[in-house]
Every structure is written in structure tokens, then in C-alpha cells.
Amino acid sequence: QVQLVESGGGLVQAGNSLRLSCAASGRTFSSYAMGWFRQAPGKEREFVATINWNGGNTYYADSVKGRFTISRDNAKNTVYLQMNSLRPEDTAVYYCAADTSGQVTTKGYLYEYWGQGTQVTVSS
Numbered sequence: 001q002v003q004l005v006e007s008g009g010g011l012v013q014a015g016n017s018l019r020l021s022c023a024a025s026g027r028t029f030s031s032y033a034m035g036w037f038r039q040a041p042g043k044e045r046e047f048v049a050t051i052n053w054n055g056g057n058t059y060y061a062d063s064v065k066g067r068f069t070i071s072r073d074n075a076k077n078t079v080y081l082q083m084n085s086l087r088p089e090d091t092a093v094y095y096c097a098a099d100t101s102g103q104v105t106t107k108g109y110l111y112e113y114w115g116q117g118t119q120v121t122v123s124s
Contacts, residue, residue: 001025002026002032004024007023008020009119009120010119010120011121011123012122014087017083021078022036022078022080026077030074032053032102033098033102033103034079034099035050035051035097036070036081038093039093039117048081048094049070050070053102055072057104063089068082069081069084079096083120093117093118093120094118095116097113097115
């Protein structure tokens with residue numbers, strides 16, 4: 001069993017930055033691929049970014065490419081999402097998720113474990 005706890009959300013003005021963290025329990029974190037997803041009010045959950053088990057492969061949604069960076073520290077069992085140049089349309093609850101296959105994927109249904117989410121609000 002893996003538990004994921006997100007942190008780092010908050011209220012920021014457009015153009016500013018936030019870094020989200022997701023701390024994972026368990027000894028097998030380093031073998032998992034990790035992903036970030038988000039869900040805005042009234043909208044479906046959408047893929048944001050993913051990183052493979054060793055950090056050597058990443059993939060981003062077009063909407064965040066060039067602004068967001070996903071990274072991981074396997075020694076700390078933590079994955080990060082650095083969000084720069086934030087826009088009001090980035091406002092959402094952000095979730096981290098773990099995929100035991102270890103490979104990057106944009107498909108939410110392939111992730112077995114999910115965190116509780118952290119709210120990010122970007123004001124204009």
C-alpha cells in the first residue's frame with residue numbers, strides 16, 4: 001500500500017510560481033512512475049505531467065509545457081511539480097498519483113494510488 005500526500009498549494013497572482021510536493025510512503029516509491037493531474041470546478045480531471053521511475057523520462061500536457069517541470073527525489077520518496085508563469089486557467093485541485101509499472105503514462109486509470117489533492121488558485 002502506498003500513501004501519497006500533496007502539499008504546496010495556495011493562492012498566487014498570475015505570473016508567479018508555486019512548487020507542489022508529493023510525499024510517498026513505502027519502500028517501493030523508486031520503482032513507480034509518478035504523475036500529476038488536476039481538476040478544475042465543473043471540469044473533468046486532466047493529465048498534467050508524468051515522470052518515470054528513475055526520472056529519465058518525462059512528459060507534459062501541451063497546456064503546461066515550458067512552464068511546469070516535474071522532478072523526483074527517490075531518496076526522499078518525493079515528487080515535485082514546479083509551476084512557473086501561472087495563469088488563472090491553472091486554477092484547480094492538483095493530485096499526484098503513482099503507477100506501479102514505472103513507465104510514463106498520461107492515462108489516469110493506469111495509476112493505482114492517488115493523493116487527496118492540494119488546491120491551487122491563480123488570481124488575475
